[in-house]
Amino acid sequence: QVHLQESGPGLVKPSETVSLTCTVSGLSVSSTFYWGWVRRSPGKGLEWIATVYRDGSTYHNPSLRSRVTMSIDSSKNQFSLNLKSVTAADTAVYYCARAHVVATDLFDHWGQGTLVTVSS
Amino acid sequence: EVVLTQSPATLSLSPGERATLSCGASQNIGSFNYLAWYQVKPGLAPRLLIYGASTRATGIPDRFSGSGSGTDFTLTISGLEPEDSAVYYCQQYVSSGSTFGQGTRLEIK
Numbered sequence: 001q002v003h004l005q006e007s008g009p010g011l012v013k014p015s016e017t018v019s020l021t022c023t024v025s026g027l028s029v030s031s032t033f034y035w036g037w038v039r040r041s042p043g044k045g046l047e048w049i050a051t052v053y054r055d056g057s058t059y060h061n062p063s064l065r066s067r068v069t070m071s072i073d074s075s076k077n078q079f080s081l082n083l084k085s086v087t088a089a090d091t092a093v094y095y096c097a098r099a100h101v102v103a104t105d106l107f108d109h110w111g112q113g114t115l116v117t118v119s120s
Numbered sequence: 121e122v123v124l125t126q127s128p129a130t131l132s133l134s135p136g137e138r139a140t141l142s143c144g145a146s147q148n149i150g151s152f153n154y155l156a157w158y159q160v161k162p163g164l165a166p167r168l169l170i171y172g173a174s175t176r177a178t179g180i181p182d183r184f185s186g187s188g189s190g191t192d193f194t195l196t197i198s199g200l201e202p203e204d205s206a207v208y209y210c211q212q213y214v215s216s217g218s219t220f221g222q223g224t225r226l227e228i229k
Contacts, residue, residue, distance in 0.1 A: 004165075040160065046209050046220040062121075062217050095166065100177075105218035106156055106211070108177060110165040 002026040004096050004111035011117050017084040018116055022096030023077065030054045030074045034099035036107060037070070037081045041092035049094075051104050052079055059104060086118045122147050122212050124221035132227040139197040141224045143210035148190050149173075154214035157186055157195045159206045160223075169208075170195060202228050 008020040022035070029035060036051035050060045052070040060068050069082040083090060093115050097107035123146040133139055141157075149155050153173035160166045168177040170186035173193055185196045197204055205228045210221040 038166075045222045046158070046160070046166075046211070048211075048218040048220070097166075100168070100171065102171065103154065103213045105213040106154075106168070106171055107166075108168045110167075112163065112165050 002109045006111045006114040008114045020081045034104040035079045039092040039094045091118045126221035126224050130225045134229050141195040143193045145191040150214050156211045158209045161206045
């Protein structure tokens with residue numbers, strides 16, 4: 001059974017870059033599934049951030065594209081998210097997830113989430 | 121961008137009752153009805169309930185059902201149980217740039 005676990009710094013200062021990692025067990029990130037990040041904030045509910053495939057190709061939310069970088073590391077069975085120039089509006093619980101076979105942005109397995117707080 | 125509007129914002133019902141949650145799209149989702157529903161509880165992994173507007177995801181009990189097409193969709197939960205307390209989100213995944221509704225909070229009295 002596939003299991004996903006997010007890890008991150010917890011607290012980040014405004015204007016800095018937050019780096020999050022998702023460690024996957026039970027399935028290789030090099031398999032034919034897409035992998036993504038979604039966040040949940042009090043003001044905006046759920047928001048899709050980006051999705052990555054095993055070859056490194058990435059699909060971004062247009063509103064976040066300029067600040068988001070995703071990567072995938074098959075040797076560690078992980079994928080990562082970098083979000084730069086963060087502000088208080090980026091405070092949220094960040095989830096990593098596996099996409100369903102029918103669509104790249106439909107997620108059928110999720111991690112429990114990691115809280116990122118942006119504050120000085 | 122496809123905007124999804126969920127109603128009501130909050131729903132308070134008793135165990136055994138039926139919950140009806142609505143999701144309206146600003147544009148036609150299309151013939152494949154790329155509309156999903158998720159259940160989100162604090163501290164837990166979100167759970168995919170329904171995709172394709174009406175297909176239950178793996179392991180989801182038949183108390184959960186989805187319907188609708190075009191721009192109007194509904195999630196129905198019958199025989200409510202205390203564990204159904206959660207926030208429910210709809211999501212469209214038809215266009216590049218998937219979007220979610222703002223959520224409906226379901227409280228079981």
